[in-house]
Amino acid sequence: MSAIEILGLEKTYPVGFWRKRPKRALKPLSLTIEEGEIFGFLGPNGAGKTTTLKMLMGLVFPSGGTARILGRPIGDPAMQAQIxxxxxxxxxxxxxxxxxxxxxxxxxxxxTTKEAERKVPEMLDRVGLRDAANVQLRKFSKGMLQRVGIAQSILHNPKVVFLDEPMSGLDPMGRHEVRDLIEQLKHEGKTIFFSTHILSDAEALCDRVAILHLGELRKVGAVADLTSAIGGRIELVWRGATIPQAFSALGAECHATGDTVRALVPESSQEAAMEALRREGLRLISLTPLRTSLEDYFVSQVKPSEATAGGKP
Amino acid sequence: MSGRILHIASNTFREAVRDRVLYNLIVFALLMCGAAILVGQISIDIERLVVVNLGLTAISIFGIVIAIFIGIGLVSKEIEKRTLYTVLSRPVRRWEFIAGKFFGLAGTLIVNTFFMAIGVFAALLYVSHHFQASDAGVLVALYFIILQFLIIVALALFFSSFSSPLLSAIFAFALFIIGTFAEDLRGFAALTHGAERWLATGAAYLVPNISALNVISQVAHGEPVAGQLILYNTGYALLYSAMVLFGAILIFEHRNLK
Incomplete structure (x- = not known):
């Protein structure tokens, strides 16, 4: 059984004060997430990530489509006890x-009250809040609140955990701890569905990711499969301030620093670039293949001009 | 009551207490002390009447203000601050949330009224030096005041389920004021004819009959309250509150929490 099955889930909101116009926050979305997976839900602001999560949580009602979590429909109390x-x-x-x-x-x-009394101190220890256990939350920093948030989401030992921007507002140490925690949850056999803007976290943690943009699913797949789908680049570094003319035709990005030049060229143009350097008599210091990051892939899917468009739904 | 409703109610009660809502008791205590001392010096044979009138009216006003100003934020504040998300994503049904909020605030008001009632009886004892049989009527008036609170909390919660806090406060307060003239409205409706009569009667019965729940003046004069009225008012207040709560649940069940 799949942990999460989303079938054609969509959401349209009426906007405007007088004449209501329909605004599509999410186009029909279909996804399947298997048990034990860490699934990353990526997308810029306004992509529809939070709307999707709210629909799965039963906070917002879908305009169409269905979803099942652990084989049960949205809003089923027996399912909600396990998420x-x-x-x-x-x-x-x-x-x-x-x-x-x-x-x-x-x-x-x-x-039960007894179970809660036993589990709460354990959970406070786990998220590093033992010393602040009896301090009112109004005195907490953003990072501490995020830890409380994570604690409440896993306190009752759920099978599926939904995290909306779990690293948001955390300092580098906090982010590292949350990443460790997510990995621990995976080792405990839990399914984790999390949305994030921080692509390095998604790349480090996720078995698979989905990229959502302007309410539409663009891609789903394993990080390695997605990043290998677009051609890589190589980095060439040579001694001397000269940049061969052929490099501009190769689409290279060149940066001169003192008496060395660093150039990024497409992997397919490696031989032509080397030949141009030989012709000019320039001494190559290093040649390094650059791995395509999830960020590169994300940017290739979500054009920069579009990435800044639109706000939160 | 289900366990979840009880937990939500006790959290609502705890929130009110920690937000220093019960501090109004201090103001009330000072008011009663001042009134008892002053009345003892200037009134001749009407001390009891003044203390009962002043005490019960103050309990009613303090309670109504708390019921409206906390009630209007019970749902809208939770949506605005997004505290609702982590509650409703659990196995908590939306009607349980509304019911829990209602019982939590009603419980707060009952506790508040209990302590204020002790203040009224203490002031009565101070001015009269002993209790009379007719003082039992004060208990009935207090019971009716609590019934008023149930209606106002339900109304505030109803408006809070779909409107902003400011509008909810205006609507709830307006209905409370109109409700204090409900008997007059019904009398007026009886004088009209045709379609007007239908409309006026409908409107008169739609507003809460707060005036029927006000027996302060009667008990202050030591007049007994009929048992039939106690039964009628109990049934009316419970039914009216339940219907308003049902409306709140109906709206909230279909609301998108954006």
Whole structure:
């Protein structure tokens, strides 16, 4: 059984005050996420990531299509007891302490008071909040709130965890810890579905990713498969301030620093570039193949002009 | 009551207490102390009447203000601050959330009223030096005040389920004011004819009959309250609150939480 099955899920909102116009936040989306996978949901602002997550959580009603999580439909309480959710930039009841908040959420998820009393301190330890267990949340920094958010999403030992921008607002150490935590969850056999802007995190963690743009699914696949789909580049470094004329025709990006030049050329033009350097009598210092990153692939799918268009739905 | 409703209600109660809502008790205590001392010095034989009137009216006003100003934020504040997302993504049904919020605020008001009632009886004892049999009527008036609170909390919650806090406050307060003249409205409706009568009667019965729940003046004069009225008011307040809550749930069940 797949952990998450999304079939033609779509959302259209009416916008405008007087004459309502339909605005499509998500075009029909179909995805299948297997159990035990870490699945990255990528896309620029306004791509429809949060709308999709809200529909899966039953917070927003789809205009069309269906979805099943652990074989059960959206909104099924038996399914909801087995999932965890961290919203983007979470905000919690700030009159509570983390201990009280987690106990409350644990009870709402079906834990008995005894179970909650046993699990809450363990979870506070796990996210590094033991010392702040009895401090009211109104005194917490953004990073600490994010830790509380992660704790509440996994407290009741869910099978599937949905994380909306889990690294948002965290410092480099915090990000590293969250990455470790996500990997631990995978080792525990959980399915993780997370949306992010931070592509290096997605690249490091995800088994597969989906790229969403302007409410439309652009690509789905394993990171390695996607990045190998576009041609790579090589980096050439040589001694001397001369840049052979042939390099401009090869589409090379050249940067001269002192008496060395660094050029990035398409992998397919490697031989022609080497020949041009030989003709000019320039001494090659290094030749390094550059791996195509997920970021390169993402940018190739989402044009920069489009990436900045549109806001959050 | 399901466990989840109870947990949501106790969290709502705890939030109100930690947001210092019960601090109004201090103001009330000062008011009652001041009134008891002042009345003891200037009133002749009407001390009891003044203390009961002032005490019960203050309890009613304090409670209505709390019911409206907290009630209007019960749902909209949770949506605005997005605290609702982590609640409704759990096995919590939307109607359970509304019911939990209702019972939480109603519980806060009942506790508040309980402490204020102690203040009223203490002031009565101070001015009269003993309790009378007719003081039991004060308990009935307090019970009716609590019934008023249930209606106002339900109304505030209803408006909060689809409107902004400011508009919700205006609507809830307006209905409370109109409701205090509900008996007059019904009397007026009886004087009209034809379609107007239908409209006026409909409107008169749509607004909460707060006036029927106000027996402060009656008990202040030591007059008994009929058992039939207690039964009628109990049934009316519970039914009216339940219907308004049902409306709130109906709206909230279909609301997109953007």
């Amino acid at each position: 965890g959710f961290l919203p983007e930039q979470p905000y919690f009841y700030d009159h509570l302490t983390p201990r009280e908040l987690l106990t409350y959420y644990g009870q709402l998820s079906g834990l």
